[in-house]
Amino acid sequence: MTNILLITSSPRGPQSLSTRFARDIAESLSARSGGAIIERDLGAVPLPHVTAAYIDGRIAPPEARTPEQIEAVDLAQSLVDEIQAADVIVIGWGMINFGPPTQLKAWFDYITWPGVTFRYDATGPMGLLPSKKVYLVTATGGVFSEGRNAPFDFQTGYLTHLLGFIGLRDIEVIRVEGTLMSPDRAMAAIASTEATIRAALERAA
Numbered sequence: 001m002t003n004i005l006l007i008t009s010s011p012r013g014p015q016s017l018s019t020r021f022a023r024d025i026a027e028s029l030s031a032r033s034g035g036a037i038i039e040r041d042l043g044a045v046p047l048p049h050v051t052a053a054y055i056d057g058r059i060a061p062p063e064a065r066t067p068e069q070i071e072a073v074d075l076a077q078s079l080v081d082e083i084q085a086a087d088v089i090v091i092g093w094g095m096i097n098f099g100p101p102t103q104l105k106a107w108f109d110y111i112t113w114p115g116v117t118f119r120y121d122a123t124g125p126m127g128l129l130p131s132k133k134v135y136l137v138t139a140t141g142g143v144f145s146e147g148r149n150a151p152f153d154f155q156t157g158y159l160t161h162l163l164g165f166i167g168l169r170d171i172e173v174i175r176v177e178g179t180l181m182s183p184d185r186a187m188a189a190i191a192s193t194e195a196t197i198r199a200a201l202e203r204a205a
């Protein structure tokens with residue numbers, strides 16, 4: 001059984017391509033293994049942005065935390081617990097102004113937690129989460145994997161770095177890109193992503 005954590009972050013609801021393809025991957029993995037899907041739709045139910053309650057609360061001794069700090073730290077702990085419980089993580093995000101949605105950034109801001117998901121030692125940073133497969137589904141109106149926009153593909157590197165920083169280094173990036181360039185281009189992009197996902201799932205079988 002493969003337990004799957006599905007994190008989606010598009011604010012576009014049912015129109016979202018990243019959510020559609022991330023969900024496709026999660027459902028295929030679940031159907032194959034009988035594993036459960038735990039879903040967190042950050043687009044529909046955004047996390048609060050990180051505030052001092054979390055930043056100060058996570059370094060305060062538990063017995064000294066204020067009610068706001070307890071709430072913020074408990075939220076972060078529940079997000080980390082979801083990751084710990086999963087065998088595979090599927091993350092969907094669509095580009096908003098050359099970056100991931102702030103809904104996804106907020107998730108990373110909770111889970112990137114010194115002493116819990118990473119620490120520094122004499123050799124540098126060390127991710128503390130156990131390695132597990134991550135599918136990172138990215139949807140972009142333009143093409144960023146090659147061509148003139150490739151130098152502006154900050155976000156894929158940023159997110160793979162963040163995941164690696166907390167120990168999640170087995171990452172497969174699945175792109176659906178160029179969907180706003182023309183209707184034909186969009187149809188071709190969707191067909192190409194479907195084929196990429198089929199191949200990725202076959203490799204994982």
Ligand SMILES: Cc1cc2nc3c(=O)[nH]c(=O)nc-3n(C[C@H](O)[C@H](O)[C@H](O)COP(=O)(O)O)c2cc1C
Nearest residue numbers: 010012016017018094095096097098139140141142
């Ligand atoms: C507010 C907004 C900003 C966007 N900014 C960009 C951008 O900077 N570059 C780009 O290629 N596409 C951009 N897009 C297009 C989206 O990345 C594209 O529609 C993608 O499919 C969105 O992901 P989703 O389908 O999962 O919601 C933007 C879309 C919106 C709504």
